[in-house]
Amino acid sequence: LPLKEHCGSGLHINLSLLSNGINIFKQDSDTDNHIADSFIAGILNRINEITVFSNPIINSYSRLGKGEAPKYISWSHQNRSQLIRVPSQRGDLSRMELRSPDPACNPYIVFALLISAGLEGIKNHLELPQPVDRNLYEVLEQETQGIGTLPESLEKAIEYAKSSSFIKENLNDRILNSFITEKESECINYQKAIDKNNFEFVEYFLNY
DSSP: OOSTTSOOOOOOEEEOOEETTEETTOTTOOTTHHHHHHHHHHHHHHHHHHHHHHSOSGGGGGTTTSTTOOOBSOEEESOTTSSEEEOSOOGGGOOEEEOOOOTTSOHHHHHHHHHHHHHHHHHTTOOOOOOOOSOTTTSOGGGGTTOOBOOSSHHHHHHHHHTOHHHHHHSOHHHHHHHHHHHHHHHHHHHHOSOHHHHHHIIIIITO
16 A cells, blocks of 8 residues: 555456366356355454564555455455355356455465465355345444454454464474564564654565
8 A cells, every 4th residue: 555545456366166177156057056155164263363474564554444445354255345256157257356455465375374264164065145136335333333443453363363273283493483483573573663654665665
């Protein structure tokens, strides 16, 4: 989010799921849709633990919940205010769209974690909650009771990842420890900075 009062840059991730070469997200195939539902449920179940990797800088959290970026852990068909949207396309173009990640992430790590979370959902037969067919940018706060939210800061996202057995099972210890150490240091330096805006400008614009 380099420009105040403007929408931040998102990196929406679209995923399809193939079984024996057949896309089981196909909306015109009722037989396997429960598998696709469990795949989405698995991602919803683990998204807070994954968020530090999909949104890895302090500036990432200025975007979530603003513009057209999601804040709530929810899904729906076509509704762009949701974390996960299932577009209206049918056949081989059927898919789910995760709308929270941003371009600062390492896509290889994020893809690996999302796939692992989805497969965990299938393995455990997780049930997909009911869709939230409302514009979550316009509802009152009391109308969102019972709907989980994404971490509101990098510090909170780090806490989720550090306490996650799922993350530890799916990431190499060296990679995980190095990443968390760097992110914690980043948070400390941000807290020490007198001019927060200048810190973000130097850290996320000039240095890259």
